[in-house]
Amino acid sequence: MANFIVLLGPPGAGKGTQAEILSENLNLVHISTGDIFRENLRNETELGLLAKGYMAKGELVPDDVTNEMVRDRISREDTREGGALLDGYPRTPDQAQALAAMLEDIDGKVLCVPYIAVPASVLVERLSGRWTCPVCSTPYHPVSKPPKVAGICDHDGAALVQREDDKPATVKNRIDVYMENTAPLIDFYQKQNILVEVDGTQDIDQVSADLLRAIKARM
Ligand code: ADP
Numbered sequence: 001m002a003n004f005i006v007l008l009g010p011p012g013a014g015k016g017t018q019a020e021i022l023s024e025n026l027n028l029v030h031i032s033t034g035d036i037f038r039e040n041l042r043n044e045t046e047l048g049l050l051a052k053g054y055m056a057k058g059e060l061v062p063d064d065v066t067n068e069m070v071r072d073r074i075s076r077e078d079t080r081e082g083g084a085l086l087d088g089y090p091r092t093p094d095q096a097q098a099l100a101a102m103l104e105d106i107d108g109k110v111l112c113v114p115y116i117a118v119p120a121s122v123l124v125e126r127l128s129g130r131w132t133c134p135v136c137s138t139p140y141h142p143v144s145k146p147p148k149v150a151g152i153c154d155h156d157g158a159a160l161v162q163r164e165d166d167k168p169a170t171v172k173n174r175i176d177v178y179m180e181n182t183a184p185l186i187d188f189y190q191k192q193n194i195l196v197e198v199d200g201t202q203d204i205d206q207v208s209a210d211l212l213r214a215i216k217a218r219m
């Protein structure tokens with residue numbers, strides 16, 4: 001049975017940072033819906049153009065569009081057989097239900113849902129300081145995760161960029177949108193006994209250690 005891990009947490013909690021570490025450690029495919037939307041945006045696909053306005057405002061792309069995109073990605077052989085680490089999906093109760101139905105179709109299951117808890121007051125500083133690789137999407141921060149060479153991605157040498165939606169006004173809306181639409185999933189997965197809360201205010205290595213321990217205990 002293919003196991004899926006859902007990384008839950010507000011924007012800036014460290015999902016992308018941890019997904020990079022966990023996917024390597026656990027040899028799991030990393031699926032970030034935000035990255036897929038951004039790639040579509042860069043390539044000016046129909047999906048990218050549709051998502052553009054929502055992303056710029058920090059709103060969620062409509063559930064039917066997002067669910068269809070994830071269904072398509074998950075149905076590929078690598079994930080159908082080996083599972084994946086989901087980062088940024090599901091983000092609404094409707095998406096969580098859709099994911100459950102998709103996994104039933106491929107005989108997969110959500111193994112566990114690590115919830116990376118970080119208070120809103122910390123998120124704004126993290127997001128306004130985030131620099132991202134436009135090629136491989138690795139996030140950096142001048143204080144907590146500086147690249148080896150300033151402004152350059154460690155992995156592929158690309159010049160780091162600041163995401164349009166990491167500007168203060170959009171960040172505030174993204175946190176509000178998370179509180180209203182995504183935070184209810186904490187309760188949803190807690191009721192299924194698969195939620196594990198991890199203190200996301202610790203340094204990056206400590207968060208990884210806690211996540212790995214929690215996930216391995218359920219494997
Ligand atoms: P998310 O994917 O949840 O939006 P990111 O992984 O992109 O979050 O992290 C947001 C910002 O915070 C990045 O600049 C990242 O380098 C930084 N960061 C991630 N984890 C930590 C941590 N534990 N402590 C301090 N900064 C962190």
Ligand code: AMP
Pocket residue numbers: 011033034035037054055056058059060061062066087088089090091095165174
């Ligand atoms: P992220 O990279 O996870 O911060 O996502 C960036 C933006 O992409 C979000 O603000 C949304 O506009 C869009 N997005 C990413 N994932 C989803 C999702 N699961 N549902 C709806 N919109 C999403």
